[in-house]
Amino acid sequence: MDEETRLSILKKDLQMLTSSNDDYLRQLLKLSEQLIRREGIEITPDIDVQMSVIHYAAYLYRKRAGKDTGMPRFLRYELNNILFSQKAGGA
Secondary structure (H helix, E strand, O other), rough: HHHHHHHHHHHHHOOOOOOOOOOHHHHHHHHHHHHHHHOOOOOOOOOOHHHHHHHHHHHHHOOOOOOOOOOHHHHHHHHHHHHHHHHHOOO
């Protein structure tokens, strides 16, 4: 999935219609990739990994304005499943 597709999906997740935040959202996508890599997950073109990058970026965007800054359970669950799957497969 290319960067523009990920950006488009992220904007839909955040219900954004304009491009005024695109630069910031691109940086959040890059940051989410780095944070996911730090957990030992390889960033692959697989849809589950790409969607997790998008979900992580959406979480980073939302947590800056909210009081509940803990990672959502579904995201932790996604990341754990990807990590376990990659480690079990020898990746």
